[in-house]
Amino acid sequence: MTTYDAILLSSFGGPEGQDDVIPFLRNVTAGRGIPDERLEEVAHHYRAHGGVSPINEQNRQLKAALEAELQRRGIELPVYWGNRNWNPYFADAMREAHEAGHDRLLALVTSAYTSYSGVGQYREDFEKALADTGLGEQVSIDRIREYFDHPGFVTPLVEGVEAAVAELTAESAPGAGDAVARDGIHVLFVTHSIPTAAAEASGPQFGTGGAYVAQHCAVAHAVSEAAASGIPWSLVYQSRSGDPRTPWLEPDINDAIADLAAAGDTKAVIIVPFGFVSDHMEVVWDLDNEATATAAENVLRSVRVPTPGTHPAFISGLVDLVEERLNDVPDEERQHLTELGPWPDHETVGAGREPVGANAEKVAAR
Ligand SMILES: CC1=C(CCC(=O)O)c2cc3nc(cc4[nH]c(cc5[nH]c(cc1n2)c(C)c5CCC(=O)O)c(CCC(=O)O)c4C)C(CCC(=O)O)=C3C
Numbered sequence: 001m002t003t004y005d006a007i008l009l010s011s012f013g014g015p016e017g018q019d020d021v022i023p024f025l026r027n028v029t030a031g032r033g034i035p036d037e038r039l040e041e042v043a044h045h046y047r048a049h050g051g052v053s054p055i056n057e058q059n060r061q062l063k064a065a066l067e068a069e070l071q072r073r074g075i076e077l078p079v080y081w082g083n084r085n086w087n088p089y090f091a092d093a094m095r096e097a098h099e100a101g102h103d104r105l106l107a108l109v110t111s112a113y114t115s116y117s118g119v120g121q122y123r124e125d126f127e128k129a130l131a132d133t134g135l136g137e138q139v140s141i142d143r144i145r146e147y148f149d150h151p152g153f154v155t156p157l158v159e160g161v162e163a164a165v166a167e168l169t170a171e172s173a174p175g176a177g178d179a180v181a182r183d184g185i186h187v188l189f190v191t192h193s194i195p196t197a198a199a200e201a202s203g204p205q206f207g208t209g210g211a212y213v214a215q216h217c218a219v220a221h222a223v224s225e226a227a228a229s230g231i232p233w234s235l236v237y238q239s240r241s242g243d244p245r246t247p248w249l250e251p252d253i254n255d256a257i258a259d260l261a262a263a264g265d266t267k268a269v270i271i272v273p274f275g276f277v278s279d280h281m282e283v284v285w286d287l288d289n290e291a292t293a294t295a296a297e298n299v300l301r302s303v304r305v306p307t308p309g310t311h312p313a314f315i316s317g318l319v320d321l322v323e324e325r326l327n328d329v330p331d332e333e334r335q336h337l338t339e340l341g342p343w344p345d346h347e348t349v350g351a352g353r354e355p356v357g358a359n360a361e362k363v364a365a366r
């Protein structure tokens with residue numbers, strides 16, 4: 001039995017008004033040389049939504065749902081919420097927890113896969129917040145393992161794909177599109193593109209694309225088997241940014257849609273955003289606007305599957321992951337739906353330990 005004092009719900013953060021947009025983008029891109037034209041382009045996505053990203057409200061709902069499930073199970077752990085890039089920041093959450101007497105924090109991160117963005121940057125920012133608050137000697141943070149193949153994350157996706165297949169193959173209702181045969185459907189599992197070098201660094205022993213690509217392939221395979229057996233699928237990418245000369249993971253979802261349409265067998269696509277845990281800006285803009293428009297231009301029907309959000313299976317799965325750490329559950333009893341899992345736990349950050357930053361070598365060595 002390991003004792004923790006509180007849960008640190010850790011996320012990306014997003015702007016909550018027009019005045020927040022540029023300062024937020026500067027936080028996100030600090031030191032990484034994203035050109036201003038690109039910042040303006042991204043600002044435009046937020047501006048069109050009143051300068052508000054949906055992500056913070058989604059995290060407030062996630063926090064409330066976690067609190068309710070913890071209470072239902074009799075687990076007396078308060079939940080503090082902090083972000084990497086916007087209010088409330090990690091430092092705010094750590095200070096608040098510490099002032100209430102909670103120093104042993106169990107971090108639940110809203111990122112399901114292994115990559116620098118989902119792991120190393122969180123670790124760096126935890127360490128930076130500990131340094132900034134002067135709490136590095138007192139506060140410790142243990143991060144819950146990557147849960148890409150945990151049933152809590154996979155079940156909502158399976159349900160979403162099953163519902164999408166049913167919707168597309170149903171006899172057409174007034175206003176809906178024409179029914180599509182199963183063999184006219186193609187499932188597009190879409191995740192965030194990252195530079196190919198970052199993908200390799202996520203775990204070279206997993207082959208081309210590292211752990212990042214291997215984990216996504218494994219989850220796509222599992223969801224496809226469970227929900228859309230016999231229907232062809234592809235792993236595709238969204239939201240590439242940065243210098244066009246730097247290679248990033250491909251194909252882009254819009255190119256994939258155009259290619260499927262040109263090949264002629266596909267009448268409908270199911271878009272499965274399985275790299276994110278909520279329907280935040282990258283989902284509503286890049287998929288619900290752009291990819292959906294690309295499908296329509298290419299005369300394909302499209303259905304976009306919801307991300308896990310506050311699906312009861314997801315909330316319950318996250319609390320199972322909390323209990324796994326509280327009870328020191330051994331590897332062989334940990335839940336996982338692919339052969340890559342159960343993904344290992346992370347080393348503790350803080351409470352007097354030397355900061356190790358992104359810890360890229362150690363991540364790569366696993
Ligand atoms: C793998 C990955 C995740 C998933 C894991 C995780 O959740 O961490 C993720 C999440 C998110 N990314 C988000 C937003 C942004 N990401 C950016 C930039 C980048 N993301 C990258 C990767 C990822 N990103 C990369 C390689 C870059 C290029 C920067 C560089 O060169 O290193 C930029 C800068 C502008 C641009 O370049 O587009 C923005 C605004 C939001 C918030 C959405 C909202 O507001 O609702 C969320 C949840």
Ligand SMILES: [Fe+2]
Nearest residue numbers: 117192239282
């Ligand atoms: Fe991002």
